[in-house]
Amino acid sequence: MPDITRQTADFVAGLAPSDLPDRCREAARTGIIDCVGVMIAGAREQPVRIVSAMLATSTQNDGAPEIPSGRNLAASDAALVNGVAAHVLDYDDVAIAGHPSAVLVPAIMAEGWSLGANGSEALAAYVAGYELWAQVLALEPGHLHERGFHPTAIMGTLATAAACARLRKLDSEKTVHAIAIAASLAAGLVANFGTMTKSLHAGRTAQSGVLAARLADQGFTGSLDVLEHRTGFLRAHSPSGAPNIENGTIDIGKNWRLAELGVCVKRYPTCYATHRSIDAMLGLVNRHKLKPDDVREIRVHTGTTQKLMLRNTNPQTGLEAKFSMEFAMASALIAGRVSLSELTDEFVSRPDVGATFAKVRCTTTDEIMVGDQPFAPSDQVSVVLASGEVLQHDPVVYAKGSWQRPLSREELKEKFMDCATRVFERGRAADLFEQLWNMEELDSIRSLRLTADRVDA
Numbered sequence: 001m002p003d004i005t006r007q008t009a010d011f012v013a014g015l016a017p018s019d020l021p022d023r024c025r026e027a028a029r030t031g032i033i034d035c036v037g038v039m040i041a042g043a044r045e046q047p048v049r050i051v052s053a054m055l056a057t058s059t060q061n062d063g064a065p066e067i068p069s070g071r072n073l074a075a076s077d078a079a080l081v082n083g084v085a086a087h088v089l090d091y092d093d094v095a096i097a098g099h100p101s102a103v104l105v106p107a108i109m110a111e112g113w114s115l116g117a118n119g120s121e122a123l124a125a126y127v128a129g130y131e132l133w134a135q136v137l138a139l140e141p142g143h144l145h146e147r148g149f150h151p152t153a154i155m156g157t158l159a160t161a162a163a164c165a166r167l168r169k170l171d172s173e174k175t176v177h178a179i180a181i182a183a184s185l186a187a188g189l190v191a192n193f194g195t196m197t198k199s200l201h202a203g204r205t206a207q208s209g210v211l212a213a214r215l216a217d218q219g220f221t222g223s224l225d226v227l228e229h230r231t232g233f234l235r236a237h238s239p240s241g242a243p244n245i246e247n248g249t250i251d252i253g254k255n256w257r258l259a260e261l262g263v264c265v266k267r268y269p270t271c272y273a274t275h276r277s278i279d280a281m282l283g284l285v286n287r288h289k290l291k292p293d294d295v296r297e298i299r300v301h302t303g304t305t306q307k308l309m310l311r312n313t314n315p316q317t318g319l320e321a322k323f324s325m326e327f328a329m330a331s332a333l334i335a336g337r338v339s340l341s342e343l344t345d346e347f348v349s350r351p352d353v354g355a356t357f358a359k360v361r362c363t364t365t366d367e368i369m370v371g372d373q374p375f376a377p378s379d380q381v382s383v384v385l386a387s388g389e390v391l392q393h394d395p396v397v398y399a400k401g402s403w404q405r406p407l408s409r410e411e412l413k414e415k416f417m418d419c420a421t422r423v424f425e426r427g428r429a430a431d432l433f434e435q436l437w438n439m440e441e442l443d444s445i446r447s448l449r450l451t452a453d454r455v456d457a
Contacts, residue, residue, distance in 0.1 A: 004228040009175040017120035023259035028126040031101035041419035042085040047196040064113040070451030075114040082106035083203035091269035098151035106206040107160040112445040119442030129163035134257035139248040142240030143374040153188025153201035160209020180222025182212040183233040194323040262403030268338040273306035274328040275399035276379035281332040297384040303376030330356035
């Protein structure tokens with residue numbers, strides 16, 4: 001039996017910033033920038049406020065800030081609340097069937113701040129966590145969503161432990177134990193999508209990574225074969241029931257999956273399963289100057305697993321609407337966009353929005369595209385006009401903002417500024433973007449201007 005746990009731990013412990021391929025640095029930087037912006041924008045949301053109110057201010061020097069208030073917390077608590085903020089808007093990036101940055105970045109910022117890690121070490125920690133997640137995921141032919149598991153909270157717990165172990169410079173033996181501890185902390189259900197608990201998945205996952213690495217550093221132990229054992233992580237969480245433990249390829253550190261798969265930056269604050277269809281619908285709306293009264297029916301052909309995530313056909317709240325293809329199409333048609341401004345209870349409950357839900361007809365295919373997302377090969381959207389004429393958009397394989405169709409530096413900055421200026425004044429937000437863009441030049445994460453002078457209630 002291959003020593004999967006030890007081999008992945010050896011990679012994490014031995015990874016140096018100088019080892020990172022340029023494409024990995026680029027992807028890690030993009031993920032960190034995007035997540036910090038989204039985290040700042042999400043900080044005022046009610047789920048974040050509830051979690052924050054439960055956490056005690058720390059008087060210790062090795063704490064980390066709640067972002068963007070600057071309140072000093074224990075590092076694990078900072079990872080928790082900042083992780084909830086990073087995911088609460090569902091505006092954070094997507095890759096490897098989950099949301100890597102929403103868990104990696106809060107953990108790295110909290111533990112890296114506590115340790116005074118530099119920017120290059122933060123990038124290496126991100127890569128270490130992502131590559132471990134991607135390697136383990138590559139050994140499973142099934143899709144966790146279909147089993148009811150949220151991949152971000154399952155695979156992400158291993159990843160955040162690896163990232164924090166890398167920041168703490170744990171040797172291979174202690175890194176094995178950090179991974180083993182984290183393997184027993186992984187939890188999160190798809191049934192909680194569209195509720196506050198989905199964002200709690202991200203916060204708890206980031207917190208678990210900090211906890212696992214710190215416990216391992218102090219001599220706490222776990223099973224050295226926790227991933228591959230017949231009662232271990234891979235089999236316990238296997239949707240297929242047949243993970244490729246014996247015959248799978250263990251090539252972490254040789255096949256750089258971050259360089260290949262990257263991160264997909266969201267242009268819309270909804271489940272990524274809607275994004276290709278939104279691109280298509282907005283294309284039809286803009287090209288044909290469509291108005292709600294022009295449209296009799298909206299037809300969407302998407303993937304079975306995508307539709308499984310989009311459980312809310314008649315959403316009543318902004319949270320529910322994030323997991324609704326019906327809402328995504330209605331917002332695109334009525335508002336001509338799908339932005340944070342539409343993801344409110346007030347907009348979702350409007351009569352014209354609700355009436356449009358009934359116009360949406362979804363069909364699905366079990367066929368899945370080649371790659372890391374359990375999506376159909378393409379999404380297809382057509383509109384039946386009141387006259388009976390049918391308008392068809394070309395199939396959309398990759399959403400704008402994906403690793404295959406990436407945002408430019410200016411487009412990434414535009415999204416960051418839209419998020420960050422909800423709290424920061426514009427100059428302060430622009431300065432922070434430049435700091436993050438030049439991450440490798442930072443002598444310490446503590447020099448990042450992550451906190452506002454004042455955060456309004």
